[in-house]
Amino acid sequence: MKKALRRWLRMATGLAMGAATVLPDLLVLYAALLPRRRGDPPAVRLAGWERARVTRLLGDVPAATAPPEPRAALAYLAARLPVGLLAGLVLLAALVGAAYASTLLWLWFWADHFWANVFSGVGGLFLLFLAAYAVQAVAALEAALVRRFLGPTRQEALERRIEELAESRAGVVAAVHEERRRIERDLHDGVQQRLVALGMLLGRARRRGDTGELLAQAHQQARQALAELREVAWRVYPTVLDEAGLRAALEAVAERSPLPVRLDYRLAAEPDRPVAAVAYFVVSEAVTNAVKHSGAAAVAVRLADEGPALTVRVTDDGRGGADPAGGGLLGLARRAAALDGRLHVASPAGGPTVITAELPCA
Incomplete structure (x- = not known):
């Protein structure tokens, strides 16, 4: 519950910051339409700031290594204007809902308006409930816009994927090597030692002609070696997984x-x-x-x-x-x-x- 509340508050903070940048977005877009101002660097810087805001507060957005292209930055700022306004309306609705819902706490102080306060409080709770879900929806829309306009290019995505595959392949090779070393240790320190002890016991029993205690010890060693061998085989790969x-x-x-x-x-x-x-x-x-x-x-x-x-x-x-x-x-x-x-x-x-x-x- 606490984790979900923290996540919601983080998204609400991100949307509030986004709503506050609607006016700067408008100014930057207006400046870009003036003569000799197309692709103005402020649009690139503002789009980069917006991408950082969404990545940090709103959603899982793949990071891009290069600044956004001027054309893409302008397209993104234009597309997010209505989303920023919508975010502001959703947060305003949440505040209004919370204000009306708080009247439920003061029912006994305003007894003359008891039922009016009850209806206001219930309506406020309902509005707050809708606004809480709307915050998540608008946050997802913001993240989708960043992925669409400011996400990594195809070349960057391919390069990143190649790096990930190279790292995972090296990791698999290292994991296989480590697994082989562990199996070797298990065989050397466990099963092999048991078999050596078994051979020594059988040799002593053969020299002495003893069919009693030494053979009993050898039998016990054989059982333990078999159990350890089965354990090693199980840890390598359990056949029950296939069966x-x-x-x-x-x-x-x-x-x-x-x-x-x-x-x-x-x-x-x-x-x-x-x-x-x-x-x-x-x-x-x-x-x-x-x-x-x-x-x-x-x-x-x-x-x-x-x-x-x-x-x-x-x-x-x-x-x-x-x-x-x-x-x-x-x-x-x-x-x-x-x-x-x-x-x-x-x-x-x-x-x-x-x-x-x-x-x-x-």
């Missing part, structure tokens, strides 16, 4: 975890295999980190479709302080980036730790 789907794989993670894991699975359909694999590894790594490092008592996992993205959120009630640049989390961020997704880690001191992955699924 039974993402939900079954995540339920297996919850069952294998020593901490209680609450799974809230709200996907309407099985995601594509690459997306399902990344979602699985995000949950698996996050749960493993919570068990090893956080001191948490419980973990909550939630998967849901939010628009065109699959959102994975893992929350633990541990001590916090997780490092997003750590090997495991950095590898997850690279996996997500390879699918044009994003990974966000919020882990303040004292907790809780919230790991959120947004993976495109459409």
Whole structure:
């Protein structure tokens, strides 16, 4: 609730600033129509300021590296004039609605006009409700205008996309290399040591002709080596993901975890295999980190479709302080980036730790 209120206030502030620039827009446009003033630099500077305002306060607008072209700047200023006026009217309606709604607080002081105040207050609340939604709509319209007239050119967009692809490819290569090193460590420090101990026990039993205690120890070592080998294979890639789907794989993670894991699975359909694999590894790594490092008592996992993205959120009630640049989390961020997704880690001191992955699924 607080987050939504802060976002609304930020948008309202941005619209108020935009409404205040309607008069400067008019003056700049008028100056541009005068002889020898076409493409006047003030239009470029004002359009650049408007783009910064919208990007910072109103919406997710791709940043452009170059100043807007004079023609595009003038076209944008002309197009946003009615939007700026509309923003001013919407904010005025919100203020009027708030003023009328406040009469509900003074009903008992104006008993002679009790019902009139009730009707005024209810009407004010309704007007405030409509204005609150209108603020979001006008903010979206402002952002759309900036994207249309002042967004990056096709060349800039292609260059940025090439850079993103190059970075994600390098990240995937690094993540694969790190994963191979981790598997090698697991095999060397776990399974290999078990097998060496197993061989030594069997050799001693053979030399002594002992079929009792040494063979029992060898049998125990063989069982532990097999369990560790299965664990390594599971961490490389769980076959249940292919055989039974993402939900079954995540339920297996919850069952294998020593901490209680609450799974809230709200996907309407099985995601594509690459997306399902990344979602699985995000949950698996996050749960493993919570068990090893956080001191948490419980973990909550939630998967849901939010628009065109699959959102994975893992929350633990541990001590916090997780490092997003750590090997495991950095590898997850690279996996997500390879699918044009994003990974966000919020882990303040004292907790809780919230790991959120947004993976495109459409």
